[in-house]
Amino acid sequence: MTGKRPTLMDVAEAAGVSRALVSIIMRDAPGASDATRLKVQEAARELGYRPDSRARLLRSSRTRLLGLSFSTAHAFHAEIVDAAYAGATVRGYDIALSAVANGRPETRAVESLLDLGCEALILISPSLSPEELAGYAARLPVISLLRDDVGDSLDSVSSDDHAGIRIAVEHLFSLGHRRIAHVDGGQAVSSPQRRAAFQSEMASRGLDARVIAGGPTEEDGLRAGSELQQDLPTAVVAFNDRCALGVWESFRAAGLRVPEDVSILGYDDSQFARLSYVQLSSISQDAPLLARAAVDRAVDRLEGSTSAAHLVRTPHLVVRGTTGEVPG
Amino acid sequence: MTGKRPTLMDVAEAAGVSRALVSIIMRDAPGASDATRLKVQEAARELGYRPDSRARLLRSSRTRLLGLSFSTAHAFHAEIVDAAYAGATVRGYDIALSAVANGRPETRAVESLLDLGCEALILISPSLSPEELAGYAARLPVISLLRDDVGDSLDSVSSDDHAGIRIAVEHLFSLGHRRIAHVDGGQAVSSPQRRAAFQSEMASRGLDARVIAGGPTEEDGLRAGSELQQDLPTAVVAFNDRCALGVWESFRAAGLRVPEDVSILGYDDSQFARLSYVQLSSISQDAPLLARAAVDRAVDRLEGSTSAAHLVRTPHLVVRGTTGEVPG
């Protein structure tokens, strides 16, 4: 089945030069005359030669491979993967993917990336402890994406959760809302930060900060929604879009209109939020842009910049149809 | 920063044995005593040794790596990735992922998997031509997942679209529906098959097969939904769940009740369909099970079984809340 591939040696013999020279030419490295360059390239094309990346990688420690771990459980990670590929291509790197899946913990995903010879790691919302992360960071540059409390030994590219919540509260406040509730993310990454930010922002306006236990999924939002109805606020800030959709659905089932009776604000500005019949107002972290920044950061670390840094971007508000003036 | 990783040699020195012996032990190959096995394993753990897959790969053609290409645009591919990981682990293989993303065509994804040294390829709904696929299949086992018209040189593991549509029509027919419409998948893979199956199944019952142009997304369903309302059928078979949700939303906006006024049946039994407040009746392809089968097929091909085969599974019906008796 698998007729063995031609090697450098084969090309060298065909062109009547040495192995090393072919290597130089295949890499477009300086040190060969234009005449032989042409001759060798012709021979390589003739034989259908493709360099063996395994051997190439083995010899030169450079693999030009960036490891990216994502989770199959979070749909918006796909957008990040997308953006990361684009960013890496621009900088001349390739991306190796590894998923955190059911029965496949993050450590496993990371080990797998390490095995493939990645030069740097980008982890989306890593759930590892700062110590574990530091352990990896001692071996190679590690970028934490969308989580910033990861210690000083690794880079992070994240979104300012406090600012995001502030923008959310400001928006609702300016629409006249005073009774605003927050459905938090439960155990999810970033949930404590957003919850604390909500409490602080509400307090600074002299308002009561009502927090309902929620979670990252529609089901969590649904549960929180029915709890909210026992004492309906005029506006809800949800942990994320999926949670917001759950809350909304719960309200809808009870005959409540959004935003006439109650406003709902999501977080993430995910694909769901943008659906024409959803039109959920949301806080956008601009994940693709963050992904790009993470890739850039990884490459910068590899190509010189020595110290870890924490890059924080400010999210912005996307007003759609689910937030409006306070009722009454 | 990057203290170079420990090598086989380092472990050998630490344990006071030869390189070759460590190699044997790391591979769990026969030829070492239990005592040294323990000693070496301890030393390896101590040093945090992990075999360098590049070197391993270079030397032995075996990489025990299965390449899986998926698309960031299809949320349910994540479920497949999940199941594939699980299946591969059981068979003692690892999975290398490569995404088809924006600006990253399938050929690129495949080349990347090849470069990583995968021994076999599993492609989810490949959009490559049978000729291109055959080209790859000449070099290594290639399994097409969820698409079966790929020629005889590669394996396929797919779901019987005709049977799925038949089951859908049967279900609605048995509920008394006669005016059934199909919203197709437009340019999406499998759309022609399902459309044709619908037409044939309706014809065999002497019914008029009304087909509306649709697509794979909610937006497509939404458009199709408003078109359907000009002459409302009693039931709709959508190309997939997302499309079905769009149709549903369109009906809901018009004040139509589901399933009292009109039944809706999805396809894929995706996560969306299972949401507690959605409860969409759907045809399940059991994608995770198919993924498992694809992995098994890939491994079988690698470990002996020589000829390509086309495995077709019959989907099944999952009745939830959106299909009911014909109105009136």
Next chain:
DNA sequence: ATACGCCTTTAGAACGTTCTATAGACTGGC
């Protein structure tokens, strides 16, 4: 002429594994 420098080319040693062949140390049968 000799020395120096540049450009092109090459031989040969890496890289970290696995594989083949073989050596040594036991066992047990005679």
Next chain:
DNA sequence: GCCAGTCTATAGAACGTTCTAAAGGCGTAT
């Protein structure tokens, strides 16, 4: 005691590339 057989361990050659050091050719300054 000696040979065959088995088990454990090792040395050294691969694998296909890149890298280092140096060789050879040739022109120019000394």
